Amino acid sequence: MMAAPVTLLGRSLVTSRLCACVIVSKRLYCSSGKRIRVHDALTSLEAGSAIRIQGWVRSVRSQKHNLFLHVSDGSSLQPLQVVASSDLNTRDITFGCAVDITGSLEKSPSKKQSVELQASRIEVVGECNPVDFPFKIKGHHSLEYIRQFPHLRCRTNAFSSLLRIRSQATAAIDSYFRDNNFVQIHTPVITSNDCEGAGELFQVEPAGKEGNEWNSDKENPHFFSVPAYLTVSGQLHLEVMAGAFPAVYTFGPTFRAENSQTRRHLAEFYMVEAEIAFTESLKDLMKVMEGLFKTTTEKLLSHCAEDVELFHKYVSPGYMEQVDLMMKRKFNVISYTEAIDILNCSSEQFTFKPEWGWDLQTEHEKYIVQHCGNVPVFVTDYPYELKPFYARDNQDQPRHTAAAVDLLVPGVGELCGGSLREERLELLKTRLAKAGLDDAYAWYLQLREFGSVPHGGFGMGFERYLQCVLGIDNIKDTIPFARFSHSCVL
């Protein structure tokens, strides 16, 4: 079938609101027309072109002579308005059904959209029973409500926006590192390190052949011959690479077997981690962290404006100002010791009394961010004893600190954590020996034995980043499939 002379028909169609055109065009070009995405149709300037779109119906309005649909295919938040003669209306055109539509893309007479599709053919590809479908045509479903349907929630506006943002943020983070000549390393998920002795590890063994019981062969109980865990951080593996590359990064899943169901924790979450060789100052690390945050956010604000706006309008109203503030201002830098002073000078009643030598609690972190005008704050030089073995000794007195830094941000608290790493063989050896870890980390000591260099790095929680930029309260709403204690759906 040939394409109709749509440009000629175009004008009269708009004025007559389609009544006649459908019949004409039905005859003329049925399922012909260039197949394009809704996003491309919306930004197309070629009024009068014959197109074909495929997507899902987001709204249905039936008038005496005309049928109005909104059709979305996930390529943009804004749907395409489809106008058809009511002759084309059938029972199975319902909210949620999948459709394949051909017609002519025309300038819309309405101010709500610049173009609309004047349909000559509507085919329902997949029906959707509106009674059973958990989302309703005019329902305003909360993030909490849609979270109950992990296999269907991507079909809502809010979650499809979240997924487009997440994909763009991933691309922006990769670009930032690649533009700055970092080599991407796939650090392993399964590891025999119980890094930092952090506890809360998941252990891995093959599922038993029968009834999913563990292999109980006592001669060789472990698949890998040693106990193996899911990684809690790729840092040590990145440090291996910092012995051969100027800068490396990893971006992948990490795990904590934490028995908590708060709005801040997931059992499986994504971390961006970077390690930089020949770095002798926390300033270098802070520059990368601030650059990563701002460059990524800038890209999101420009490439996903519409999707980000949905969150700043409906999910966290007024949050755009907070984001503007973070983007405009230089991030603050204070030392841990200054942070403790600030806390001690405040009139706030804290549940935990702030004291030098103790970890900052979430309530402390929040206060410090507020105190700094709701602009992100780097807190540097933590007490030596609080930090893991790899943190570089500042060798100061009487308050002994390590060259570590956390980035605290509004709403979330700790977003990044990093440090210079102890590159001096003797100091590291002594510290590992004291902890009884020198055998387990003999390989790590060898990194310092052969061409050791000063280096440092940091990690950023990706879901927390999304919470911080979008104003999302519950971390479960930032990830496609949330895993936490007592929940692993699909």
Place this chain on the structure above:
Amino acid sequence: MMAAPVTLLGRSLVTSRLCACVIVSKRLYCSSGKRIRVHDALTSLEAGSAIRIQGWVRSVRSQKHNLFLHVSDGSSLQPLQVVASSDLNTRDITFGCAVDITGSLEKSPSKKQSVELQASRIEVVGECNPVDFPFKIKGHHSLEYIRQFPHLRCRTNAFSSLLRIRSQATAAIDSYFRDNNFVQIHTPVITSNDCEGAGELFQVEPAGKEGNEWNSDKENPHFFSVPAYLTVSGQLHLEVMAGAFPAVYTFGPTFRAENSQTRRHLAEFYMVEAEIAFTESLKDLMKVMEGLFKTTTEKLLSHCAEDVELFHKYVSPGYMEQVDLMMKRKFNVISYTEAIDILNCSSEQFTFKPEWGWDLQTEHEKYIVQHCGNVPVFVTDYPYELKPFYARDNQDQPRHTAAAVDLLVPGVGELCGGSLREERLELLKTRLAKAGLDDAYAWYLQLREFGSVPHGGFGMGFERYLQCVLGIDNIKDTIPFARFSHSCVL
């Protein structure tokens, strides 16, 4: 300290081979000079500029008056030649040590390199005892030898090339999908699906508090309340997304608890998986697979020419011709039935007799690729009974097939596997019920109940791709940290 008028000194330095310059420049610009990467120094056109480089010594040649070093920082395979007066030579300048060098970048009188660094200062940042260091200054270490040192092998030429290639290939794959409007989805690592009932699953539970024993609380034996596994494929999760987006992809680790130590298997490996909505033909999928392969390879050949050449010259001599062939020719397409005919007509003695209805063995796959002129071959329409429940029924007779496709490539065999997915609710319901899986996959059936669309997808093994393009025999040499049965080092 101010920068020296190096351009003026430049000429005479080259002729006098440095003897005087070092003393001059030592006084003049010690540790000043712009810090740049070796890669940028090598491609710099500003002869005479004062620079500072930091890296590792790859070779040392000491003459009466001069010291020649090759220094690499991982930014390129080619090292930078450093020339210094022998006055700057010290005992600790050895193969493998880390150095920080300032000097003047000059045109090299030798044909082997276009520039060299005439050093005014050499500082050994980290020593390297050449006796203990497992790699030797003029040693030609095999991939097998260096594999024994997973924490150090990135310091060899071959493995640092591999890691740069891997990073570039990752970037190229991401670009391919993003340029084609795919949304990237982080499919979960931990899942309660035992997808395809494939067996060989890893199971996950928290490490016990004491002695790494499993939690034996009989009331609630599972952290997630249900048995949880490491993913073997993100396909089903991508299918969720194909109900809301035109095209999605995932690129991440997948797992098999296979008790084998062959050169073809890893317990943890990377998969690229894509899923496309509104696709009704295997042709659409094959177009994406071939596009992905060729676009990615083209980028590698242009962006990593030097690193790829190392493999084509030293690891798999002559392999470049094989790669050229794959790039130039259109991939072949034959049906499974044709493949069986080809095998049956051959005079080859196979260990397994080829027969319609049975899986192709590796020996069969290799023969077919050879038969097709060592150009990749798509094999389509496999016997229905061989394929998992989600493969789309071709409803043909008497030889009942499903719309599935594998891509076979030289050296490796199966590189990709894909299919159209059964989008018809009733057919899928019947098949799942027969397999007793309709309860477990009730959520999957719901995807077909609400706005189902024809769709399909495929997966590509990333390490096998690297083997195929670089001519690497053992898959363990394509991944930063290899995991396989009885081995999980670091």
